[in-house]
Amino acid sequence: MAADAATPIEARLYRAALHLCPGEFRRDHGDEMSCDFDDARSEAAGSGAKAIWAFRLFVYADLGRTLVVQWLRTGLPVIGCTAAIISLLLGNAAASIARRFTIRVPDDPTDEDAAALMLLGTVAVLVIVTTIVLNFWLLARPRRRVRRR
Amino acid sequence: MSALTPAVVHVLLALAGGERHGYAILKDVQQHAGSRLRFGPGTIYGTLQRLMETGWVEEAAPPGADVDQRRRYYRMTRDGREALRTEVDRMGSLLDAARAHRIQPRGTRG
Numbered sequence: 199m200a201a202d203a204a205t206p207i208e209a210r211l212y213r214a215a216l217h218l219c220p221g222e223f224r225r226d227h228g229d230e231m232s233c234d235f236d237d238a239r240s241e242a243a244g245s246g247a248k249a250i251w252a253f254r255l256f257v258y259a260d261l262g263r264t265l266v267v268q269w270l271r272t273g274l275p276v277i278g279c280t281a282a283i284i285s286l287l288l289g290n291a292a293a294s295i296a297r298r299f300t301i302r303v304p305d306d307p308t309d310e311d312a313a314a315l316m317l318l319g320t321v322a323v324l325v326i327v328t329t330i331v332l333n334f335w336l337l338a339r340p341r342r343r344v345r346r347r
Numbered sequence: 348m349s350a351l352t353p354a355v356v357h358v359l360l361a362l363a364g365g366e367r368h369g370y371a372i373l374k375d376v377q378q379h380a381g382s383r384l385r386f387g388p389g390t391i392y393g394t395l396q397r398l399m400e401t402g403w404v405e406e407a408a409p410p411g412a413d414v415d416q417r418r419r420y421y422r423m424t425r426d427g428r429e430a431l432r433t434e435v436d437r438m439g440s441l442l443d444a445a446r447a448h449r450i451q452p453r454g455t456r457g
Contacts, residue, residue, distance in 0.1 A: 227369070227392040229417040234370045234388045260387025267393055 208254075209236055215261055223268045281328035289321055351434045353384055354394045359403065359423060359431040366407040366422035368414075369395065395421060403427030 212235045216228050235257065242253035269275060351359075354376075361367060361375035373391050380386065386394075398404035399421075407422040423431070442452075 223393075223396065226396065230369045230419060231388045231392060233415065233417045234373060237370055238373075238388075256385065257387055260389045264387075264389025264393055267389075 206239075208239065212257070212261075215258075218265055220268050220272045222272075277329060277332045281325055281332055284328045285321060285324040288324055292320075350437065351430070352394075353380070354386055354390055355398065356431070356434055357384070357386065358391065358394050358398065359427055359434075362404060362421060362423040363428070363431065366410070366420045368418040368420050370418070372421070398427065401426075403430055 209232065213228075213232050216224055216231060219228070238253060238257070239250070242250045357376040357380055358372055360379060361372045364375075367375065369388070369391060372395070373386065373388060376386050376391065395404060399406070403424055403426050404421050405424050407420040409418070409420055445451075
């Protein structure tokens with residue numbers, strides 16, 4: 199997807215926007231999509247200003263939709279959301295258990311800060327661990343790879 | 348078997364005429380679908396990606412040496428053709444059922 203100096207700014211913008219797509223999709227189809235953009239833009243330019251604005255609106259709406267669909271297909275947003283939900287539920291469960299015990303609240307403000315930091319750290323570690331576990335679980339599923347000739 | 352999405356049907360129909368590159372598929376789909384359905388490059392390549400993963404479409408060798416190297420050519424596999432035929436049969440049955448209830452497609456009422 200290299201852009202030379204003669205490439206119009208609009209095509210460069212589209213190529214840059216394609217970098218928002220997941221890596222696999224971009225590697226497989228990025229060049230073709232930018233090639234199609236160039237051809238379709240030339241055709242629209244020949245049909246007047248109204249056609250080129252309609253083309254811009256359509257092509258960027260399509261790209262936005264593609265971004266959502268392709269990222270959802272990677273499973274990463276699902277992993278992120280699930281990891282956050284599981285961590286919150288685990289944190290809530292731990293808090294429910296801890297409520298049964300008498301916990302001495304530290305008198306020293308420094309200790310309070312340390313306790314809050316520990317709690318925050320625990321939640322962060324839980325999110326990271328859950329994300330890793332879910333990643334392994336989802337990536338273990340066989341998925342047919344598309345080979346380029 | 349569940350119904351295929353309009354994008355899948357249109358892409359398979361475009362490839363029924365032989366191997367094509369992505370932009371030719373896009374133009375073909377635009378021509379067949381008319382103004383009712385509009386598919387952009389992202390939709391077409393996303394659909395092609397899924398169809399290749401399913402094994403209904405595969406990449407084909409470029410027809411000549413003087414073609415744009417950025418372009419990739421695609422063709423429909425035997426499984427893809429079978430899936431399209433099944434879908435067309437399903438649509439045919441649906442159309443027959445609609446006709447039996449005196450529901451005619453627009454432009455065919457005499």
